[in-house]
Amino acid sequence: MKLKTVLGVTVAATLALPVAAQERGGTLNFARYDGSRLIDPIYADRNPDIWMVGSLFDTLLRGSADGNSVDPGLAESYTVSEDGKTVTLTLRDGVQFADGSRLSGEDVVFSLDRARNPDLSPWAGLLGSINSVSADGNAITITLNDPDPTILSMLATFNTAIVSKAAFDAAVGETDQDKSAAIFAVTAAGVGSGPFYLCGFEQGASMDFCANENYWRIGADGEPLPYLDSVHFEIVPDDATRILRLQAGEVDAAEFIPFSRVAELESDPNINMQLYPSTRIIYSPINTRESRADGSPNPLADARVRQALNYGTNKDALIGVVLHGAGQPMSSPLMAKATQYAADLSPLYSYDLEKAKSLIAEAGVEPGTQVTLTTLAGSADDATIFAALQQMWGELGIELVVEQVDGATRGAKNRSGEFDIHTYGWVNDVNDPSQVVGWLGYTPTAKAVGTGWENAEFNKLFEEAANEMDPEARKAKFARMQELYADASPLLFMYETPFAVAVGKSVEGYVQTPLGNNIFDEATVSR
Amino acid sequence: MSDATFPTDRPSLLRMALCKPGFMVGILIIGFSVLLAIFPGFFAPYDPNALDYLAVRQPPSWAHPFGTDLLGRDSLSRVIWAYQVNMQMAVFGTVFALVTGVVVGALVGYYRGIADLIFGRIVDAVITFPFLVLVIAVVAVLGPGLINMYIAISVVYWVYYARLMRAEVIAQMGNDYAAAGVVMGYSDRRIIFRHLLPNAITPVVVYWMTDMALVILLGSSLGYLGLGAQPPQAEWGVLIAEGRNFISTAWWLSLMPGIAIVLTGLGFSLLGDGLADLLRPRG
């Protein structure tokens, strides 16, 4: 029924356009900053992997365009029981994997059981509420241990994408990991039902997606998606070279354009400079422990000092020099604007030097107090952030010194608490605020992103929200958590940034979602 | 006796130097570079770290002859302050390797035996690695940064000096005066440090000059790759890396430090070539 209406609307829309023919075929050449390693829904743990899962696989539900609800996916309908403990879904009829084999309830059970197996997937914790998954024909029943307000979002998340059980049964290998690696090594159709299948792969160099001719979603011309024949990815880690390749016409699109180049590319007549809204936030965890790792007293343990640093940071200037204007200050202390339940507390610590100075004085911080900013070696953005903060905080009598480390060391320091302040960033993987809030503020999971900050009320609210099925009540709990967090400021709240992708004029319809997913379903390229 | 092989003819040396334009140019370049490195504050028109958010990436003008960078800092001042870092590199990146190499090479060359055998294996093992691969690996162990870079270079480089020194010492041992020293009952230390070393060190010194040029190139490469000096410190490789994204729109950001590297490198190699010519044993 639903399908028919969709069709009716699109046919009407196509007729209304002067050019009715849908551009089809061709290869889109896409320059990436980093390569995928293994695009298996349950093992994908780096963004370059996670963001490609949706091109090769389908989830039962799909995130809606605005990101605040879910639409039908492989399941054409779904219901949640009154007590919130049972989810029933009906599979769409006749969906096939890319090799033409049927996708059945058995595959769904296999995939979800695999996804929630903590021995296999790093993401199993997100599905901790699931008690069992069963299938009867096209009817899928998921029973939960406790009501879980995030379950529908989870069924639209990459890690619950459906893989072919037959493909795994047939694969060589002792363990699931081996089988997965074997399947992806042969780069054949058959493991997923997404719009594309992996048809070429050179580790760290290039990757090819070929159109799945059996894909179930229908395009604007009434034929199955995708429009493209294939997508060819090349890994070009160097920012400048990636842009040069686009400008030379060697590729049709280049992702992760440094913000300093955005204005220049916007004025290039052959290029569409796209800034896709994202859930990416850039912040700096502040060590809130009473003493530093070396045992000396920590001036940042005083919330007033952390507030002062936040007031003393001119975010607009920072956005100007680091992002060249392509960003906005954080308006919720815990998440990007695009996330559900994000409170709009803006201005969140807007620049106020006087207030910052008086808070510093109140806290009794000696002028010339040294604070170390740990940054990522080789990161131009971090170097700029340091240079700017050093000057801004100098006004407060804080002497900022820099310590440059590599990513692994920064991660280790975050774990052990051997830092004053360090740079960090986050993009949501799930279309729900619980993941990022659990990361930034909830102590039992990640020690409040390593800051050592702990608040009993916050933790209690977080736990309650995990089972709160009433959206309004849940929203209220998140609102209170954001209030508490903003006041304690265990972070230097900096800014959110869009995803900057430059595409050639010949490309239409490519999208990067707020979660970062690269969507080629409706992309076209005209030659 | 030993004086016979060491050039002492000072006036004619100087005259020869003046006759060699390449050598003179080398001396001038390096002399001026040293001045800039010691007194950057005197030559630089601005504070190299003063930000100006309102004047970023300004093209060259009278006020800013090399333009301004991404944060509105004066590029000329940053290139000049970088002299301090890069010239320091030429010294600290070589001097430890030089001293260790000379001492080890002299001892091994004099005593030979088992130490020489072991040394031979170490040399073989170290030269088996492409130089940059090994230095980068050591930098990775120690973490990026200038001091770690010096350690990394020294750890690898001393072998090259030692190898050269050893060969020279062995060659010198064949000379009469070394044999005479042994016959006259001089102590080993005296023979090595008073007789062999001064005679054998000439090619090492020449090599040192070219090596300083190499180390500046290497240091700036590491800076460029993000493993050497770290921004916001001004270093030529770092400055080029900062300007990398703007090579077609703000060319001055990467051109000026590039010229500084080439000039200094040229200076050192001219100096090295000139010295090699002057000190080459004649007759």
Added chain:
Amino acid sequence: MSSLSYIFKRLLLMIPTFFLVMVIIFMLVRLLPGDPAIAMAGDRASDADIQAIRERLGLTQPMLVQFWLFLSNTVQGDLGRSILMRTDVASVIADRLPITVFLAVYSVVLSLLIAGPLAFVAALNRGRWPDAVIRTVFQVGLSMPVFYIGLVLLTFLAAQLRLFPVGGYGDTFGERLYHLFLPSVTVALYTSAIIMRNLRSAIIEVLDAEYVQFARAKGLPPRLILGRHVLRNALISTVTLLGLSIGNLMSGTLVTETVFAVPGMGRLMLEAIFARDYPLIQGLTLTFALLVSLVFLMTDLFQSRLDPRMRLQ
């Protein structure tokens, strides 16, 4: 000494060298800061996850045991599993090795093509302006960092003038020659400068030699003299020099691959270091060392064939 026994002795000497090489690689990698398990698990993993990974990687075992495992596995051709690439290190390297070797060989050929003719021109015009110009240009070339040469070529020849592709490395042999031209030139400039210098003085030395003067006096055409005497001597010293500068050449490819986004071993090495990929760093370093010593060996054999005196030393 026959050349067979020379080869044998030469190979025997490589055993202790390679044992030391293995020790150096092992120690370097163990000393890397940052826990590879943390690097592997990512920032969001729990402590238990990290401990599990540590055990799986064998990082909890004593150092000597780890070294023994490393040594025996390597000898059997098992370089372990790459953390970054999630597949066998040996197969990752096998993918990248041809590209780097292609780049290196291409650069050597280009350096000879650049340096050879110019060295002759410079030597025959010794002291006159062509000599001065050629020497100055190469002197400047020697003073430019590889990454800077690459950057300039990339921006102006490839991006602005569109004479060459900015990136990629092609599928067919012809495409590779085209795609890897700029990266190879970048590497070749340095090598050709060294070769040019050496070749020029070698030629001059021969030209000054008494027997050549004599031949000239006899009225032999200069081309014949050059062909007969100069080439042979020049060849020996050039090969020796090329062999010795293979380490430099490899270092050059490492930087060049990064600048030109060529997916070879050098770029992989940097990625592996930033990702703390122990097995991959070990494997790559070892492969680089093997490549270099192979070239040393070939140089030695070539020399001993052309110049029998070498064998006696």
